Amino acid sequence: MNNSTPLHFVTLLGSLRKGSFNAAVARALPSLAPDGVNITALGSVREFPHYDADEQAAGFPAPVLAMAEQIKAADGVIIVSPEYNYSVPGVLKNCLDWLSRLTPQPFAGKPIAIQTASQGVIGGARAQYHLRQSLVFLDAQVLNKPEVMIGQVAGKVNSETLELTDTTTRDFIAGQLQAFVAFVSHFSNNEK
Secondary structure, three states, rough: OOOOOEEEEEEEEOOOOOOOHHHHHHHHHHHHHHOOOEEEEEEEEEEEOOHHHHHHHHOOOHHHHHHHHHHHHHEEEEEEEEEOOEEEOOOHHHHHHHHHHOOOOOOOEEEEEEEEEEEOOOOOOHHHHHHHHHHHHHEEOOOOOOEEEEEEEEHHHHOOOOOOOOHHHHHHHHHHHHHHHHHHHHHHHHOO
């Protein structure tokens, strides 16, 4: 991949809440991306029914198939998620469970960056740990560093506009996106 080839990343949001801080982080990503990088949102995990092997046997739901195609077409995926009860939200795990049943596996070999935000001090570190375990099974290629774990996020998002306003956090995320571009480019070059 040469440096003039534009990259397309997609974001997978693990939150449903209308006023989600993690949604604010995900919405900020296109403006923080390096030149030559386009970032768009995947469909909502809200559209996925609870995973059920009987339902799978009857046919994969359209939202699952649509998201899988978007993931396959993307150069990389950025997962943005809160932490619930020391782990990932059930809706995100449900999404991964559905996508994991597809052949070919959309996450296999796909570069992934993870970002978490929480109102607690450690910013979703435990959710990232559990998410990384699931992504190992899916054979995803996860960027290890820099890790984006935004603690005490309520003070970093404008409560009225729901925009990520903290300059230090925005700069750190921009740095991770730059590192992700290098990771994706390195990974793509090694596949040739």
